[in-house]
Amino acid sequence: MGEVLDTIDLKLLKELRENSRENIASLSKKLGIPRTTVHYRIKKLVSEGIIEKFTIKPNYKKLNLGTTAFILARYEPDSGLTQREVAKRIAQIEEVYEVHIIAGEWDLLIKVRAPSAEDIGKVVIDKLREIKGVGQTVTMVSFVTVKEEP
Known part of the structure; x- marks a missing residue:
């Protein structure tokens, strides 16, 4: 409005x-x-664009995606890609649910879901770190979600 x-x-x-x-x-x-x-x-x-879409809130545990992790990543400017291009490439990874370009010591915040912590590790090692422009990463696995917006 x-x-x-x-x-x-x-x-x-x-x-x-x-x-x-x-x-x-x-x-x-x-x-x-x-x-x-x-x-x-x-x-x-x-x-007016205030409501962009109507959506669902899946039960990720029942979908065998019960492990959530947040990954901080550094952007490598000498990669030949812009930070936005790197973020868009990360967003194409199936297990990635959110990608944020952030301020501070780290450049990107990434939310990932998978069946287990081991599977999260495979995403980080085999997919995320293979993207040109992604530097150092730190992965934090969530124990419990207290509040989450759909």
Whole structure:
């Protein structure tokens, strides 16, 4: 929306983040506004690009991808590739779920999922470190996810 979102829009976004499959009648009841208004506001949030897509939140353990790791990587500028090009190549690795160009001592933050820590190691050694422009890496395996946005 061209203007600042109001409290109804913010509540609607919160509900949709919790469950994007929730039907309009249920949302209408929760928010205390007519169904037609809920429908209109959702369409408007989509058309303005505030909602980019509706998606799912998989149970990664049931998909045999129960191990999550975060990898810090250094960019090698003498590789002949830009940092953005290197990040895009990393993003093409199947096991990679997120790639962030970051500030600080490290240049890239990468989120990876696999069946085990051993499989994460294979991704790092056999795929990530083989990408031109990727320098030193540090891998941190997550023990437990307390909060994660879909």
